[in-house]
Amino acid sequence: MDDCTLPVMNTGLRGIDVASSKICDVQGKQGKLIYRGFLIEDLARNASFEETCFLLLYERLPKKQELKDFNQSLRQKRKIPENIFSFLKTLPSEMNPMDVLQMATPLLVQSDQTYGEPGIENILFSAENLIAGIASITAAWERIRNKKEVIAPDNTLNHGANFLYMLNGEKPDDETARFFDTSLVLHAEHSFNASTFTARQVASTRAHIYAAISAAIGSLSGALHGGANVRVMKMLKEIGSIEKIDAYINKILNSKGLIMGLGHAVYQTDDPRAIIIAPMSKRMGQISNQPLWYELSRELEKKGKAAFKAKKQKEIFSNVDFYSASLFYAMGIATDLFSPLFAISRVSGWAAHVIEEQYAMAAPKPSLYRPGAEYVGDYCGPDECVFTDMDDR
Numbered sequence: 001m002d003d004c005t006l007p008v009m010n011t012g013l014r015g016i017d018v019a020s021s022k023i024c025d026v027q028g029k030q031g032k033l034i035y036r037g038f039l040i041e042d043l044a045r046n047a048s049f050e051e052t053c054f055l056l057l058y059e060r061l062p063k064k065q066e067l068k069d070f071n072q073s074l075r076q077k078r079k080i081p082e083n084i085f086s087f088l089k090t091l092p093s094e095m096n097p098m099d100v101l102q103m104a105t106p107l108l109v110q111s112d113q114t115y116g117e118p119g120i121e122n123i124l125f126s127a128e129n130l131i132a133g134i135a136s137i138t139a140a141w142e143r144i145r146n147k148k149e150v151i152a153p154d155n156t157l158n159h160g161a162n163f164l165y166m167l168n169g170e171k172p173d174d175e176t177a178r179f180f181d182t183s184l185v186l187h188a189e190h191s192f193n194a195s196t197f198t199a200r201q202v203a204s205t206r207a208h209i210y211a212a213i214s215a216a217i218g219s220l221s222g223a224l225h226g227g228a229n230v231r232v233m234k235m236l237k238e239i240g241s242i243e244k245i246d247a248y249i250n251k252i253l254n255s256k257g258l259i260m261g262l263g264h265a266v267y268q269t270d271d272p273r274a275i276i277i278a279p280m281s282k283r284m285g286q287i288s289n290q291p292l293w294y295e296l297s298r299e300l301e302k303k304g305k306a307a308f309k310a311k312k313q314k315e316i317f318s319n320v321d322f323y324s325a326s327l328f329y330a331m332g333i334a335t336d337l338f339s340p341l342f343a344i345s346r347v348s349g350w351a352a353h354v355i356e357e358q359y360a361m362a363a364p365k366p367s368l369y370r371p372g373a374e375y376v377g378d379y380c381g382p383d384e385c386v387f388t389d390m391d392d393r
């Protein structure tokens, strides 16, 4: 083997571009997040979640009538097949909602006559079916596991407000609905993060979009990815009061543990989404009369960053999960639903990536993702092992 063909070892593909994409740019050094050319700050201020979905799926902002039609189309898909409820009712109530979501998502094919058939219109229909359906499944599971009646969708409400209604049986007030809608915009897309890469990798095998999205949900469930907001809330509860922050930080940093919600594989500055979510978390804490969780987060961020710098001689920054945890908690949402909330939004980005993977001809990408791995296992001496009979081992 000559030097040119030697494989390059890069653990975890950090810093390696594996494809080209027109969907999202994350500029880690500058702390910029861009969906199809638009800064996240601009979208969070001006766009609804539905508008953001349209942008991600159709590659441009919708005109007035297009958004109306898109809204209508999503609303028609909110009502999921009855037998998904029957399936959910067979599951033990203590099952993790992410596991439930991963299992139930492929059942949405029942309301999709042409799923898996080639054609951009077919996959766009599936994408909308998934965006509408995943929210409905999550709300239904919350009701079913708590032995409550499933709530039918209210098509006068937008996507976020309807989800909260289907979850709680009460329409949210305007401010809560607006904050929730903004948090959906913020979580919608983030380039080749772990779950999106999973979706693209599955899509590259030419599996259908429901298989790709279900796999992505599995990836998102991990503690270092979408599961981090759940762990942030657990951490805040474990700390419990401002006075206990110093002791907690010392304990974690001295035991090589992680302060959840700090650190990011790409950003080398505060995550722009954390900057937008923090004031919403503060306000939600005031509205719900639970200011403690925001205050704890604020203080932990300050002290955690300083302690990390003192110990490691380098900086660490807050990520999106740091303040989304206290925001969702103040909205009265069960802690183990925080990761499904992430999925309810991120499905729009995943879908855009699956479409790009399977339909965009121009973007350079592999026909099938298939990285190598350095073999560090054993041989028996200089040669391969010889298979021995059971009695001779």
Ligand SMILES: CC(C)(COP(=O)(O)OP(=O)(O)OC[C@H]1O[C@@H](n2cnc3c(N)ncnc32)[C@H](O)[C@@H]1OP(=O)(O)O)[C@@H](O)C(=O)NCCC(=O)NCCS
Residues within 6 Å of the ligand: 223, 224, 225, 228, 256, 257, 258, 259, 260, 261, 262, 263, 264, 265, 266, 316, 319, 320, 321
């Ligand atoms: C997200 C994360 C995996 C990014 O990791 P990364 O940038 O590749 O950083 P590394 O894992 O290489 O960590 C570099 C060092 O900082 C430490 N570190 C990273 N994040 C830390 C955190 N949140 N708390 C304490 N130490 C941390 C690591 O332990 C490592 O220490 P070492 O050099 O002694 O081994 C990591 O920061 C993390 O696990 N954060 C907590 C989980 C979280 O919030 N995830 C949500 C991400 S959006």
